[in-house]
Amino acid sequence: MKTRDKILLTSLMLFNEEGEPNVSTVDISNEMDISPGNLYYHFKGKKFIIVELYKQFEQELVEILQAPINKEINMKDGWFYLYVVFEHLYKFRFFYNNLSDILQRHPDIRKSFKRLIKLKSNTSKTLLVFLIEQQILNIKQEEMPEVTENIIIILTHWINHASFRDIADKEVMIIHRGVFQIMSLIAPYFNDDYRYVYQQARHFYETLLAESSSEAKSFR
Amino acid sequence: MKTRDKILLTSLMLFNEEGEPNVSTVDISNEMDISPGNLYYHFKGKKFIIVELYKQFEQELVEILQAPINKEINMKDGWFYLYVVFEHLYKFRFFYNNLSDILQRHPDIRKSFKRLIKLKSNTSKTLLVFLIEQQILNIKQEEMPEVTENIIIILTHWINHASFRDIADKEVMIIHRGVFQIMSLIAPYFNDDYRYVYQQARHFYETLLAESSSEAKSFR
Numbered sequence: 135m136k137t138r139d140k141i142l143l144t145s146l147m148l149f150n151e152e153g154e155p156n157v158s159t160v161d162i163s164n165e166m167d168i169s170p171g172n173l174y175y176h177f178k179g180k181k182f183i184i185v186e187l188y189k190q191f192e193q194e195l196v197e198i199l200q201a202p203i204n205k206e207i208n209m210k211d212g213w214f215y216l217y218v219v220f221e222h223l224y225k226f227r228f229f230y231n232n233l234s235d236i237l238q239r240h241p242d243i244r245k246s247f248k249r250l251i252k253l254k255s256n257t258s259k260t261l262l263v264f265l266i267e268q269q270i271l272n273i274k275q276e277e278m279p280e281v282t283e284n285i286i287i288i289l290t291h292w293i294n295h296a297s298f299r300d301i302a303d304k305e306v307m308i309i310h311r312g313v314f315q316i317m318s319l320i321a322p323y324f325n326d327d328y329r330y331v332y333q334q335a336r337h338f339y340e341t342l343l344a345e346s347s348s349e350a351k352s353f354r
Numbered sequence: 355m356k357t358r359d360k361i362l363l364t365s366l367m368l369f370n371e372e373g374e375p376n377v378s379t380v381d382i383s384n385e386m387d388i389s390p391g392n393l394y395y396h397f398k399g400k401k402f403i404i405v406e407l408y409k410q411f412e413q414e415l416v417e418i419l420q421a422p423i424n425k426e427i428n429m430k431d432g433w434f435y436l437y438v439v440f441e442h443l444y445k446f447r448f449f450y451n452n453l454s455d456i457l458q459r460h461p462d463i464r465k466s467f468k469r470l471i472k473l474k475s476n477t478s479k480t481l482l483v484f485l486i487e488q489q490i491l492n493i494k495q496e497e498m499p500e501v502t503e504n505i506i507i508i509l510t511h512w513i514n515h516a517s518f519r520d521i522a523d524k525e526v527m528i529i530h531r532g533v534f535q536i537m538s539l540i541a542p543y544f545n546d547d548y549r550y551v552y553q554q555a556r557h558f559y560e561t562l563l564a565e566s567s568s569e570a571k572s573f574r
């Protein structure tokens with residue numbers, strides 16, 4: 135692995151674990167056992183690392199968001215797809231945990247992030263329309279903008295929101311609960327023949343929650 | 355008005371308009387036409403102003419959140435109540451626009467904010483239970499935790515989220531849309547006899563939106 139890639143990977147890990155504002159370039163070079171000068175040779179400051187990580191984040195998310203367009207999907211694919219999205223968001227959680235701050239410090243990232251949210255919105259709409267056409271969901275045309283926007287809000291803010299709430303000892307529950315929050319949001323729109331998918335999602339989530347800590351239970 | 359109160363009011367206005375990280379104590383004293391020394395006599399730094407504003411914010415919100423408990427309410431009261439909450443959040447929007455950053459810099463505010471979210475959650479649950487008992491809403495017991503949490507997410511993150519989205523020229527549309535997002539979230543749970551309240555909310559929102567800018571239309 136190249137030093138440059140290793141710097142990015144180490145930074146991502148430290149940012150996620152310690153919170154981006156609490157990690158300096160010295161912390162990163164210490165963790166890697168390289169000199170600050172060596173790190174500086176690759177990145178002329180923390181902000182260049184953040185910009186590069188954001189680029190990776192964006193590129194991967196764009197690929198994920200463009201995947202389902204022009205494909206037929208069923209409800210279980212939709213459920214699975216939510217996991218793919220949330221796992222990606224979680225991989226770059228330092229960004230969501232400090233969203234407003236990072237966007238304020240980096241106007242370029244802010245612009246690009248606004249476009250990304252538009253793409254999220256388009257993909258959500260496309261998926262919902264597929265599911266409506268297959269009579270899996272029943273959402274009126276006029277209700278689409280608000281339903282889509284509520285999905286986007288939960289997608290965008292869940293990881294940060296979860297940090298104010300004591301969900302579970304196991305961090306992976308943040309992903310499970312995030313997916314389930316969105317499944318719950320669209321649950322009332324399921325046609326009767328497909329409600330079993332929501333019941334499966336609930337059963338799946340509740341089983342995992344029961345296996346998780348007692349702290350998790352207090353959240354409910 | 356006492357100088358101390360005037361400092362708080364001026365700070366709130368500047369924080370809301372410019373963003374809290376972009377406002378210094380010198381900016382505040384300049385805006386008030388007082389000396390930095392005079393400001394320093396009242397507050398020994400910006401962080402003390404933030405803590406004091408948070409206290410005001412918290413105190414007012416606690417009063418609002420405790421109001422509906424133990425009272426009978428109908429659906430229109432619920433709709434109106436959402437306005438009261440959102441107007442309060444909007445009054446202190448600098449806080450929501452920079453939430454993760456402020457909570458990271460102020461661990462005491464973070465603790466207190468977590469309690470505040472619990473209170474939000476309790477109030478939402480209480481309101482929903484009232485509306486279910488009066489057969490206005492139909493939400494199954496098992497669905498309550500997720501429905502409540504989705505309401506809390508939108509209440510907590512809408513104002514920040516709206517800043518990534520081009521909603522309207524008129525800032526007041528942020529409040530209207532926030533209220534309508536929550537009305538839309540609970541819309542599928544309305545019993546048939548009460549769906550007209552949701553239709554009224556939609557009509558109200560759409561009329562205001564049409565009166566607003568063309569930029570607003572592009573958001574839909």
